[in-house]
Amino acid sequence: MTESRESRSVDCLAFRGGAFVRTARSVPAEQAVAISVGGSTHAVMMATPSHLEDLGIGLALNERIVETVSEIEAIEIVETEAGLDCQIRLVPEKAATYVARRRQMTGPVGCGLCGVESLELAGPVLPRVNAVETIAPSRLVRAIEEMAGAQDLSRLTRAVHAAAFHLTDGGMVVLREDVGRHNALDKVAGHLARQGVDPAKGFITITSRVSVELIQKAAMMGTGLIAAISAPTELAIAEAVAANVTLIAVVRGEEFELFTVPERMEGAVDAAATLAMARA
Known part of the structure; x- marks a missing residue:
């Protein structure tokens, strides 16, 4: 059996041509990943354990934790016994805003909907996209x-x-x-x-x-x-x-x-x- 960060090879039996044969299949790695903000867990999801800094920053932007990447002071991936923890530290002024927001939330997960406290939070008012690019x-x-x-x-x-x-x-x-x-x-x-x-x-x-x-x-x-x-x-x-x-x-x-x-x-x-x- 071989392993990498994104996938691993596992042995299995395949039924082919009327008989079982021994073979192997590569399967994607899946691991518990926490996104922590200011020392508190914001989300826990099952994810492929690669490009986790991108994951943490993208989730922070898409869930309005930050408006720009400059509001993230530091980010670190920490391996624990339970999984991987993407630890985000916000700049001080944004950290204070996040603490106030936490009081409205109860353990959200990666999709951005499950675990929120109210239906209003599940259907956020979205910005109107004004991108003018056209494609053929x-x-x-x-x-x-x-x-x-x-x-x-x-x-x-x-x-x-x-x-x-x-x-x-x-x-x-x-x-x-x-x-x-x-x-x-x-x-x-x-x-x-x-x-x-x-x-x-x-x-x-x-x-x-x-x-x-x-x-x-x-x-x-x-x-x-x-x-x-x-x-x-x-x-x-x-x-x-x-x-x-x-x-x-x-x-x-x-x-x-x-x-x-x-x-x-x-x-x-x-x-x-x-x-x-x-x-x-």
Whole structure:
């Protein structure tokens, strides 16, 4: 058996050609990861134990613990008997604000919804995304191909999600893989913040279905378009409309479905108008 930080090889029996044969399969590493802020646990999740600083920073930004990465004074990954602890220390003025916020919360987890104390906290008012970048259908198709080509851990294990960020007029900036789709996107957000990349200058691709939390994270990042290979939920569509996020899903080869804000996809506005006239 071999092991790495992201995956490990395990022995198993496979039934092939009418008989059992001994083989091995690489499986993704999954470990309990805590995100601690100012010495208090903010969230505990099961995650792939790589790029954890990106995860911590991205979660802090997407859950409004901080407004900018400069409000994080230090970050350290500490290994404990129970798992890994991503310890974040805020600048003093932000730390005081966080302590007040903690009184409204009861042990949230990585998706940003479970464990909150009230329905109001589960449905935060999102900023309206004003990103004006537009892309061509061919650029979107190429981006999905870029993401697929970089999914090393997925090819190895077939058991993780991926999220990536692409520049509208360039290539893929970053891809992160994780057993949790929320974790993967938070890792992307953290990387962009650390590198000073403006999320409004590009778009997100993901390998999972589109749930409402992913739209919320995209809106908090200020990214105008998110594209997924699987379908969205009804609430995700409604949230995308409210936050002015372009939602594209069910991307298969050169085909996809556009659900909201067609203005960011070249050629979509005229098509939407034609369809509206046809229904009249």
